[in-house]
Amino acid sequence: MYRILLVEDDQSLAKVLSDHLKKYNYDCFISSDFEDIESEFKQISPHLVLLDINLPKYDGFYWCRKIRQLSNCPIIILSARNGDFEQVFGIENGADDYILKPFSLDVVVAKINGYIRRTYGDYATDKSERTVSRGDIKLYMESLILESSQLQAALTKKEMLLASILLEHSPKVLSRETLLAKIWDDESFVEDNTLNVNIARLRKKFEEIEAKVNIEAVRGIGYRLFIEGIE
Structure with missing residues (x-):
C-alpha cells in the first residue's frame, strides 16, 4: 500500500481528502506537527506528499525545499493561491504539480495515480x-x-x-x-x-x-x- 503524507492545516478538508484516498487503497497520514514536517516525513517515508502552502510557522514552499533535500518522491501542492508567481515558485522549489483549491477529489486522485504509476508502478523507468x-x-x-x-x-x-x-x-x-x-x-x-x-x-x-x-x-x-x- 502506497503511503501519502497530507500536510494540510484545515482539518476538515484533510479528513475529507484522507477518507477519499483510503477508498483507493492509499495509506494517508495527516500531518500533526506543522513546526517539524521534516521529522514526520522521515518517520513515515511517504511515496507522495500533498502539501498546502498557507501553513503555521513555515509555509509550504519552505517545507517543499526541505523534503526535496531528503527525497525525490512526488510532491503535489494544494493551494488557494492562484497567481502565476505562486505556481511557478512552487515548481521551482521542488514541487511536481500544483492543484488549485477548490478542487475535485477525483482530479486529485487521478493526479496521484499518475505520479505513483510513473514513479513506482507500471510506467516507472527501472533504468x-x-x-x-x-x-x-x-x-x-x-x-x-x-x-x-x-x-x-x-x-x-x-x-x-x-x-x-x-x-x-x-x-x-x-x-x-x-x-x-x-x-x-x-x-x-x-x-x-x-x-x-x-x-x-x-x-x-x-x-x-x-x-x-x-x-x-x-x-x-x-x-x-x-x-x-x-x-
Whole structure:
C-alpha cells in the first residue's frame, strides 16, 4: 500500500481528502506537527506528499525545499493561491504539480495515480532507479529510500552515498579517506567529526528498518558494515 503524507492545516478538508484516498487503497497520514514536517516525513517515508502552502510557522514552499533535500518522491501542492508567481515558485522549489483549491477529489486522485504509476508502478523507468542490495536490505539511490523487512526509512543524499559504499564493500574495512572522498567533493575542508555524525545517523536508519546490521568502527582506519548471516 502506497503511503501519502497530507500536510494540510484545515482539518476538515484533510479528513475529507484522507477518507477519499483510503477508498483507493492509499495509506494517508495527516500531518500533526506543522513546526517539524521534516521529522514526520522521515518517520513515515511517504511515496507522495500533498502539501498546502498557507501553513503555521513555515509555509509550504519552505517545507517543499526541505523534503526535496531528503527525497525525490512526488510532491503535489494544494493551494488557494492562484497567481502565476505562486505556481511557478512552487515548481521551482521542488514541487511536481500544483492543484488549485477548490478542487475535485477525483482530479486529485487521478493526479496521484499518475505520479505513483510513473514513479513506482507500471510506467516507472527501472533504468533510472539504481539500487544496491545485500541480503534483505535494499537501497534505492534515486528515491533515497532504505528498505528491509517491509520497512522503509528516508535518507539524506549523504546518508545514501555512505550506505551505498558500505553495502557494496561489506564486510571490507573502508578508510575514512575513502568514505570522505565518496561523500564530499573536497574532504580536506570537512571536520573530522562530520563522518562520525553521519555514521551515527545511518546506524539509526538501519535500526528504524530493523535491519540486522552492524557498522563497526575500526580504530585508526575507518569503518566496515556487517550483515548478519552474510559473510
